[in-house]
Amino acid sequence: MMRRLPVLIALAALAAPRVGQAQASAAAKKALTDKLAGVICDCLQAKTPAEGQKPLTKESAQSIIVQCFAVSAGKDMKSIQQVYGPNAINDKQVMNNVGREVGNQMLQSCPTFITYSMVMAGNSDAASTAATTGQTTGEWNGLSGTSVASLDLLVGKTDKASFVWSRHFPKDDELLSQLDKLKGRQVRVSWEEVDVFQAETKQYHKQRQITGIELL
Numbered sequence: 001m002m003r004r005l006p007v008l009i010a011l012a013a014l015a016a017p018r019v020g021q022a023q024a025s026a027a028a029k030k031a032l033t034d035k036l037a038g039v040i041c042d043c044l045q046a047k048t049p050a051e052g053q054k055p056l057t058k059e060s061a062q063s064i065i066v067q068c069f070a071v072s073a074g075k076d077m078k079s080i081q082q083v084y085g086p087n088a089i090n091d092k093q094v095m096n097n098v099g100r101e102v103g104n105q106m107l108q109s110c111p112t113f114i115t116y117s118m119v120m121a122g123n124s125d126a127a128s129t130a131a132t133t134g135q136t137t138g139e140w141n142g143l144s145g146t147s148v149a150s151l152d153l154l155v156g157k158t159d160k161a162s163f164v165w166s167r168h169f170p171k172d173d174e175l176l177s178q179l180d181k182l183k184g185r186q187v188r189v190s191w192e193e194v195d196v197f198q199a200e201t202k203q204y205h206k207q208r209q210i211t212g213i214e215l216l
Helices: 005-012 026-047 058-075 077-084 092-109 111-120 172-176
Strands: 133-144 149-155 159-165 186-198 203-215
Touching: 026 058, 026 077, 026 092, 026 111, 026 133, 026 159, 058 077, 058 092, 058 111, 077 092, 092 111, 111 133, 133 159, 133 203, 149 186, 159 186, 172 203
Parallel strands: 159 203
Antiparallel strands: 133 149, 133 186, 149 159, 186 203
């Protein structure tokens, strides 16, 4: 799969003469790569079909990756130009390199991206292999629930994500002491998928359980 990833990522890179002159520092590249990878991963997670819906196909996976790369590059166009030069967006080679760097980062931090890549590479089992861990960045919208708490995030302008808060995790006591101040705060939630039995349906359902929360 690793050999195919440059091809997969190139599909999602925006087309663009050569800049050759812009020399970005390693730190600036790393910061931009991490930021783009986070935005794209959140986008992929939000667009992943839920359990019971039509599974991913090569065509749908490719389309979603292209959309998410385009959205990320569009939001951070100025940052890309600052790091790689004013003509970076119009340089196909530069944007392919950016895509590969972001893709390599997502292989380490975004299990959902691996699932999409496997689908595009033709692994028929990938569609049924859901990401078991991940991270989602968004705006703290509040806690809900009666027996078990659920944390709601706003991801982007319209998408929402919910996570089960059912156990202790590092520094959770610090968050609990300032719940009334967290509304609207940007946070990064680390999570793992767990099977939860629901009495009303007498079936197990996958939910994302919080394993960590980082204030941004």
